[in-house]
Amino acid sequence: MIIDKRIKKVLWKILLQKTKFEDNEYGKIWMLSSGAANLMNLQHNQNYYFLLRDQVAEYPNTCFNQIELDLRRTFPNDPPASVEQCIIPLRNVLKTFVKRNPTIGYCQGMNFIAGNLLKMLNEQESFWLFTSITENILPLDYYSDMLGILVD
Numbered sequence: 098m099i100i101d102k103r104i105k106k107v108l109w110k111i112l113l114q115k116t117k118f119e120d121n122e123y124g125k126i127w128m129l130s131s132g133a134a135n136l137m138n139l140q141h142n143q144n145y146y147f148l149l150r151d152q153v154a155e156y157p158n159t160c161f162n163q164i165e166l167d168l169r170r171t172f173p174n175d176p177p178a179s180v181e182q183c184i185i186p187l188r189n190v191l192k193t194f195v196k197r198n199p200t201i202g203y204c205q206g207m208n209f210i211a212g213n214l215l216k217m218l219n220e221q222e223s224f225w226l227f228t229s230i231t232e233n234i235l236p237l238d239y240y241s242d243m244l245g246i247l248v249d
Contacts, residue, residue: 124217124226133229137222146221150193160195160203164188167205171212186220187212193224194231201231 118126128134136142154161168187172180190211195203210230214223 121217124214124222127214127226128218128222131226131229132233133222133226136229136233137225142225146193146224149196150189150224152196154196158195158199158202161192163205164191164195164203164208167208171208183212183215186215186223189220190215190224190227194227197228198231 128137137146165188168184169180171187172183175183187208191203191208194207194211195201207227211223211227214226217223218226
């Protein structure tokens with residue numbers, strides 16, 4: 098089960114009572130509704146993000162090079178000072194995701210998703226939400242042949 102029954106009940110109560118949400122509330126709603134909050138708070142995941150983030154990759158990975166190329170392309174309309182503050186957390190989230198999912202790796206466009214998550218959530222929450230979206234919400238075969246993209 099992705100969403101704990103208690104969290105589901107609280108989430109529905111929040112959604113039914115409010116018609117408008119503040120910008121800072123959207124991230125928390127996504128965390129709850131995607132199951133990312135539950136995933137992040139599992140006992141065995143308490144320090145997982147930080148341990149994996151700080152782990153030095155012992156193998157060359159071309160994904161890391163592509164991430165570096167895409168970092169500054171992520172926020173084209175934001176002020177340069179704002180962009181600089183987001184570069185390190187964005188790099189961390191994307192590289193840590195690749196370490197967790199080397200078979201999925203990285204593709205262009207992931208930076209925009211992770212970048213927008215970082216505008217609503219902290220680095221660790223952004224990682225877990227991005228992970229939950231890619232591992233639990235998207236279809237299992239989404240990355241295998243990318244047929245949907247070829248059809249478009």
